[in-house]
Amino acid sequence: MSPLLFPLNPAILLAFGIGGVLIVASATGVALRWSVARNAPHPVIDNLITRINAWWGTAAVFGTALLFDRTGLVALFAVASFVALREYATVAPTHRADHRAWLMGFWVVLPAQYYLVWAGRYGAFTTLVPLYAFLALPIVAALSGRHETRGYLPRIAAAQWGLVLCVFAVSHVPALLTLHVPNYEGRNAYLVVWLLLVVEGNDVLQYIWGKVAGVRPLAPHLSPSKTLEGCIGGIASATVLGAALWRVTPFSPLEAALISLVLAAMGTLGGLVLSAIKRDRGIKDWGTCIPGHGGMLDRLDSVCFAAPVFFHIVRWGWSL
DSSP: OOOOSSOOOHHHHHHHHHHHHHHHHHHHHHHHHHHTSTTSOOHHHHHHHHHHHHHHHHHHHHHHHHHTHHHHHHHHHHHHHHHHHHHHHHHSOOOGGGHHHHHHIIIIIHHHHHHHHHHTOHHHHTTIIIIIIHHHHHHHHHHHTTTOOTTHHHHHHHHHHHHIIIIIITTHHHHGGGOOOTTOTTOHHHHHHHHHHHHHHHHHHHHHHHHHHOOSEEETTTEEEEEHHHHHHHHHHHHHHHHHTGGGSSSOHHHHHHHHHHHHHHHHHHHHHHHHHHHHHTOSOSOSSBTTTBSHHHHHHHHHHHHHHHHHHHIIIIIO
16 A cells, blocks of 8 residues: 555645645646737636636535545535536436426435435445436336326436436545555545546646647537547546655545556546537536536546546455
8 A cells, every 4th residue: 555645644645736726727728828819808818717716616615525525525526426416317318207306306316316325325325326226216207297108218318317417426435435454544535535536637637728729629519618638638647646645545646547547547538538528518507506517417427437446446346
């Protein structure tokens, strides 16, 4: 196991690490506004500054949640899941006959999932949504809408898929605190910070690489703004970032690099899948709650795919 570089509380690590990066980013935004935009409106620079300001708020909220350890993180991601599921339900194909099924998803399944994560009930929180809720939702919808069966299959599949994405997958972030890694006790919050730094860093770095060197579209029918050069540059940079932070994890530098590569790739694919859903529903963003970023699900799309994979990599490789 690698020794920790600093014996700091993860909230303090976040404050110094992320805070330092955001200070540099904010200074860069101000410099660009003065040197390039001449303090006049500039769509690209203004969007960049708005995104950076949103990251300041996100970092502050996340850092505060870290101070309360498992309870704080579970509460934070439960709220994030609720907001994301609400955004998803707003555009999903629904009918009034599905009302009770959606209510069960919001007010029974979601809180139960996060309670089980908080309690560390691995067998329960890994089966509640993909097994019990998966079976219960179509039963409730079918019995509630006995006289309305048109479009039943796509409607109920959309509800099931929403719970998997917004609740089950996202809940694996705070679930990292439930893992027992030998010689790493009490430090699992570092895993949460490391995961989010790699995954969200990959998104930011792809955006930067795309603006700097992007030429060839990656998947224009899904995400017109993504480029092949941006994707490769972002994934490679996120891999280097994760490897550079290996000392705050139980991984070796090589292990940290390989896991970062997997997480960055899964995050990228997750973003494309969620973009496909948005294109199908005819929307650009899932919402407007995060200025410059869109909705909560726009910010969590890569986490939805990366978090469960990372949780099980750690559990199978280091926890058992």
